[in-house]
Amino acid sequence: MQDIRDAILADDTAALDGQPVPESYRGITVHADEADMFEGMASREKDPRKSLHLDDVPTPEVAPGEALVAVMASAINYNTVWTSIFEPVSTFSFLKRYGKISPLAKRHDLPYHVVGSDLAGVVIKTGEGVHTWKPGDKVVAHCLSVELEAPDGHDDTMMDPEQRIWGFETNFGGLAELALVKTNQLMPKPDHLTWEEAASPGLVNSTAYRQLVSANGANMTQGDVVLIWGASGGLGSYATQFALNGGATPVCVVSSPEKAEICRKMGAELIIDRSAEGYKFWSDPETQDPREWKRFGQKIRELTGGDDPDIVFEHPGRETFGASVYVAKRGGTIVTCASTSGFMHQYDNRYLWMNLKRIIGSHFANYKEAYLANRLVAQGAIHPTVSRVYPLHETGEAANDVHHNSHQGKVGVLGLAPEEGLGVTNTEKREQHLEAINRFRGV
Secondary structure: OHHHHHHHHOOOHHHHOOOOOOOEEEEEEEEHHHOOOOOOOOHHHOOHHHHOEEEEEEOOOOOOOEEEEEEEEEEOOHHHHHHHHOOOOOOHHHHHHHHOOOOOHHHHOOOEEEOOOOEEEEEEEEOOOOOOOOOOOEEEEOOEEEOOOOHHHHOOHHHOOOEEEOOOOOOOOOOEOEEEEEHHHEEEOOOOOOHHHHHOOHHHHHHHHHHHHOOOOOOOOOOOEEEEEOOOOOOHHHHHHHHHHOOOEEEEEEOOHHHHHHHHHHOOOEEEEHHHHOOOOEEEOOEEOHHHHHHHHHHHHHHHOOOOOOEEEEOOOOOOHHHHHHHOOOOOEEEEOOOOOOOOOOOOHHHHHOOOOEEEEOOOOOHHHHHHHHHHHHHOOOOOOEEEEEOHHHHHHHHHHHHOOOOOOEEEEEOOOOOOOOOOOOHHHHHHHHHHHOOOOOO
């Protein structure tokens, strides 16, 4: 592993062709025999630092159409939090189900799960039948793992019945020194970004692109008013950038003055600090308060000059969904994913059906959408939102930050990279965008 790291740090990527693959590597895992460790505890009390382990694990076989990647950096997503607290179900049920479809898929059904759905790194080995990628290529990976043996996915790969999220519903994820991916997950690493910056957009950038920009999502157009929950967070920070970049008007919902300031730095002008306004959409755990929906809607109109949102970018879920349906304009769209505050949504259907609104479910992105989202990052039109970076052995702490929403943007994790700031090969482009690249740092 040290020889691989040294070759990458020396930018001698040609030396990786034919380099022996290590028999094992270090990865962040959860253990099947600990899946009940938090039983009976409230979600907020479950501690990822207790369930995420740094283990030495065997290197998997590289099958046709796959690549083994030396991971220089990765990042935390909410699916790693779900994995670490075994909610809504243990991910070992996903691995067991996947293992039944073929002998090669059986490799993933193990008593440990190497987690993580982002990476930036260098290809060190490819399987048979791979022609586009070779050892030494600097890459990032999107997290759609898809079999494409059924007809359903050939129009939109997200519709494939064997579609999975790599590192969440599959094994050998990116929070590790090595990762196993299908080569149709790979994309060129943006050359003006460091390893940790390049790793961080992956899942959330592609998810926000499909959810907001793609015709498979809200199909945002110029002039749209877009209400964005958690506008300075992992998903919301990219939705805010896409809205601004695409000629829409974001209305950014945040929970503190510090988060509001980040949105202003991104270029947003219409901001609601929900904590300062004191919105309480639930009068008790079972009852929502429509008067608060109305007060929230009035605030949006006050900011927009009387307009309701054409699009509501939804991901908190249970806590906010009733308000989201209410405030969307007549004929407007609520596009939803994730549900970080709870999966059981409640809303008043009268405001949906009588006002001809639409709810669209959105989940990650297909390869084309992920590629286009990454291309915007490479062009410097969309920027990474890294606020803090942890070493691999402190991944539990990083996941705990995300679990308790004590972070901004994305939290990065170093893999083989010994320190931050490495991996840039286009310094001229970086200088052009340095302020935007760094605007989440240290917040």
